[in-house]
Amino acid sequence: MTKTAHDFAKASAKALGDRQSRAILHKAIGHIRVLRQRSVNAMPDFAERQARAVAVRDNTLAKLPELLEKLEASVTAVGGRVHYAETAASAASLVTAILSERGAKLVVKGKSMVSEEMGLNEVLEAAGIEAVETDLGEYIIQLAGQRPSHILAPALHVSKEQVSDLFARKFGRTSTDIPEMTRIARDSLRQKFLAADAGITGCNIAIAETGTVTVLENEGNIRLSGSCPPIHIALMTLEKVVETLADAAVVLDILPPAATGQTLPVHLSFFTGARREGERDGPQEMHLVILDNGRSDILADPKLRSILRCIRCGACLNVCPVYQSVGGHAYGTVYPGPMGSVISPLLKDNPGDPRQPFACTHCAACSEACPAGIDHPALLQELRRRVSETETDLPVAAFSLLARHPLLFGGAAAVGRLFDPKLREVAAVAPDAPVGRFLRCREFPGLARPFSRRFKALARRLKRLQGGRA
Amino acid sequence: MEAFLFIPCLVEHVLPHVGEATTAVLVRAGVTPTLPKGQTCCGQFAYKRGRADLVRPLARRFVEIFQDAPAVVCPSGSCTAMVRRYPSLFAEDDPFREQAAQVAAKTFELGQFLVERLGLTDLGARCDLTAALHGSCQTTRVLGAGSATEALLAKVAGLTLVPLARPERCCGFGGAFSIDYPEASEAIVAEKIDDIVASGAEAVITAEPSCLLNIASAMAKRDLPIRALHLAEVLAGEGI
Ligand code: SF4
Numbered sequence: 001m002t003k004t005a006h007d008f009a010k011a012s013a014k015a016l017g018d019r020q021s022r023a024i025l026h027k028a029i030g031h032i033r034v035l036r037q038r039s040v041n042a043m044p045d046f047a048e049r050q051a052r053a054v055a056v057r058d059n060t061l062a063k064l065p066e067l068l069e070k071l072e073a074s075v076t077a078v079g080g081r082v083h084y085a086e087t088a089a090s091a092a093s094l095v096t097a098i099l100s101e102r103g104a105k106l107v108v109k110g111k112s113m114v115s116e117e118m119g120l121n122e123v124l125e126a127a128g129i130e131a132v133e134t135d136l137g138e139y140i141i142q143l144a145g146q147r148p149s150h151i152l153a154p155a156l157h158v159s160k161e162q163v164s165d166l167f168a169r170k171f172g173r174t175s176t177d178i179p180e181m182t183r184i185a186r187d188s189l190r191q192k193f194l195a196a197d198a199g200i201t202g203c204n205i206a207i208a209e210t211g212t213v214t215v216l217e218n219e220g221n222i223r224l225s226g227s228c229p230p231i232h233i234a235l236m237t238l239e240k241v242v243e244t245l246a247d248a249a250v251v252l253d254i255l256p257p258a259a260t261g262q263t264l265p266v267h268l269s270f271f272t273g274a275r276r277e278g279e280r281d282g283p284q285e286m287h288l289v290i291l292d293n294g295r296s297d298i299l300a301d302p303k304l305r306s307i308l309r310c311i312r313c314g315a316c317l318n319v320c321p322v323y324q325s326v327g328g329h330a331y332g333t334v335y336p337g338p339m340g341s342v343i344s345p346l347l348k349d350n351p352g353d354p355r356q357p358f359a360c361t362h363c364a365a366c367s368e369a370c371p372a373g374i375d376h377p378a379l380l381q382e383l384r385r386r387v388s389e390t391e392t393d394l395p396v397a398a399f400s401l402l403a404r405h406p407l408l409f410g411g412a413a414a415v416g417r418l419f420d421p422k423l424r425e426v427a428a429v430a431p432d433a434p435v436g437r438f439l440r441c442r443e444f445p446g447l448a449r450p451f452s453r454r455f456k457a458l459a460r461r462l463k464r465l466q467g468g469r470a
Numbered sequence: 471m472e473a474f475l476f477i478p479c480l481v482e483h484v485l486p487h488v489g490e491a492t493t494a495v496l497v498r499a500g501v502t503p504t505l506p507k508g509q510t511c512c513g514q515f516a517y518k519r520g521r522a523d524l525v526r527p528l529a530r531r532f533v534e535i536f537q538d539a540p541a542v543v544c545p546s547g548s549c550t551a552m553v554r555r556y557p558s559l560f561a562e563d564d565p566f567r568e569q570a571a572q573v574a575a576k577t578f579e580l581g582q583f584l585v586e587r588l589g590l591t592d593l594g595a596r597c598d599l600t601a602a603l604h605g606s607c608q609t610t611r612v613l614g615a616g617s618a619t620e621a622l623l624a625k626v627a628g629l630t631l632v633p634l635a636r637p638e639r640c641c642g643f644g645g646a647f648s649i650d651y652p653e654a655s656e657a658i659v660a661e662k663i664d665d666i667v668a669s670g671a672e673a674v675i676t677a678e679p680s681c682l683l684n685i686a687s688a689m690a691k692r693d694l695p696i697r698a699l700h701l702a703e704v705l706a707g708e709g710i
Contacts, residue, residue, distance in 0.1 A: 013653040321640040325657040361644030363607035384520030400524035403511040413483045434649045441656040443690035451489035462497040
């Protein structure tokens with residue numbers, strides 16, 4: 001590796017300094033939280049839906065190679081073409097090659113995290129192909145030259161006012177009225193849809209038996225991207241496949257409620273192959289690019305494979321106290337939050353901070369919220385174990401050693417008590433020492449005369465009191 | 471009945487009054503508490519750093535100390551959850567796993583012990599306060615003992631509980647997290663305190679000493695006149 005690894009601690013401290021972004025994020029997440037609670041509360045059978053979804057996802061993981069073969073056969077049978085890519089970089093060049101060979105100059109894109117994983121836009125740009133994001137949030141991010149901060153709502157960290165300023169700069173036309181702002185974006189995007197040589201979309205669920213690419217959205221831009229231009233390229237990671245249409249329905253039962261609190265999204269598209277003889281519309285060519293990027297290895301790893309159940313609903317991000325405070329960019333990876341902290345370090349490209357699994361308060365809100373039944377705390381624990389194996393953690397080792405010897409343990413605390421008044425000063429003198437870091441926002445609690453030395457007298461007194469009462 | 475007290479290191483050295491209140495509550499519940507010698511730390515700190523190897527010797531010590539206990543009671547949800555996890559640290563075919571499982575099965579967080587084991591919710595406690603409950607993540611989600619805390623508090627005379635805007639939200643301590651990521655930890659605890667202030671509570675109650683310490687010392691830094699109380703202190707009332 002030539003690049004130095006990302007440092008989440010530094011990046012998050014910086015992000016936390018940006019009060020404005022924090023306030024925006026806070027408001028947006030609060031909103032999602034209310035929506036989700038409302039929908040889950042209105043769904044008395046949420047737990048059963050969840051159990052069915054977990055079973056479908058586990059079926060996928062149990063039969064993945066077989067299902068992928070089936071998917072390939074089905075897609076081919078309906079006039080599509082399947083391409084496999086082992087790394088993000090090879091996937092990006094594969095897509096670029098498909099487009100260049102056909103002389104494509106303009107591509108419209110529906111929101112796809114896999115495309116982010118491939119760094120596709122940069123690669124296309126280098127090849128002289130203009131790629132326009134058409135999801136409103138993603139479009140805003142592209143105009144602003146940023147990266148998505150949430151896997152579902154890429155512009156979660158941007159306020160209405162900031163978008164308004166951005167539009168004024170980019171289009172010379174703006175508003176703070178949301179319908180009007182949407183109209184401005186739409187005016188610019190419509191031209192692109194009509195002129196595009198190809199459309200690139202993601203894929204929420206690929207159905208092996210029918211060769212169908214299923215996509216959920218609220219804006220309609222993905223449906224246009226996949227049906228309007230002459231070429232449709234859908235991008236997926238290999239675990240997105242399910243066996244049957246009925247299995248897809250089971251996932252659809254749970255994905256929108258967990259993601260946005262909706263029972264169904266506004267648009268639910270099933271793309272099945274290219275235009276057939278006698279059909280009047282639809283793309284003439286359909287390609288499905290299936291990216292691995294380390295996922296085969298995860299599948300082969302029994303302790304971690306359950307992360308591949310993920311259906312990318314974003315719920316774990318929305319409840320994570322760390323994500324909620326620092327926002328998505330601090331992670332420096334495509335996938336932030338709890339699911340990202342598990343999967344990013346396992347990906348071949350852009351794994352982020354190797355210590356990411358440690359940036360966790362162990363609150364388990366993620367696993368409680370996850371519709372796919374992923375036990376993030378256990379997976380993060382396993383990842384921490386693997387990182388710890390390779391390093392010496394002196395303070396932890398010393399503390400554990402002391403804890404094996406009660407006399408030493410008690411002795412160390414007694415020494416601490418001796419210096420107690422001085423310890424209070426640590427925050428001022430050494431703000432970067434462990435105690436100092438803890439004390440930046442906290443008053444020193446002080447070490448007290450141990451409980452064990454008080455117990456005998458207390459027990460005696462309580463007994464007397466109790467006797468008096470009886 | 472008799473119960474062995476399992477006193478977390480944080481309670482032993484920093485919050486001994488929580489241990490005292492726990493003792494008083496048990497006596498009030500008709501339980502005779504015993505304090506076995508030689509307790510240190512359950513190893514949670516090392517565990518969360520991914521160092522189960524450093525926890526195993528501590529688990530062995532713990533099992534040795536507590537194996538003869540009729541029941542083990544601890545005023546901490548997170549330390550109880552750690553002990554409940556001990557068996558999983560040993561291989562399936564390791565005979566020690568079974569021994570650890572026996573001790574884990576009889577180890578309870580204080581509220582859990584009173585409600586689930588003794589079937590008690592009303593201890594005749596009185597506490598004239600308007601308070602908010604911080605249901606610690608480890609006690610509620612990890613250990614699953616949140617409803618016991620709530621049931622006990624519901625029976626405290628004079629206590630008015632006010633809801634927090636985000637009751638399920640973590641306080642941002644997370645053990646080493648607060649040292650490794652002080653800025654994020656500070657931001658999270660600040661939001662917790664904002665919620666407590668907004669609730670109008672005079673006190674915040676929790677069944678977890680580490681949350682108690684985190685919230686109390688951060689509130690002290692802000693000079694807030696809000697008290698932070700452990701569940702045991704509320705249940706002990708004037709008992710000590
Ligand atoms: S890990 Fe679970 S909660 Fe998080 S995005 Fe994936 S499915 Fe949703």
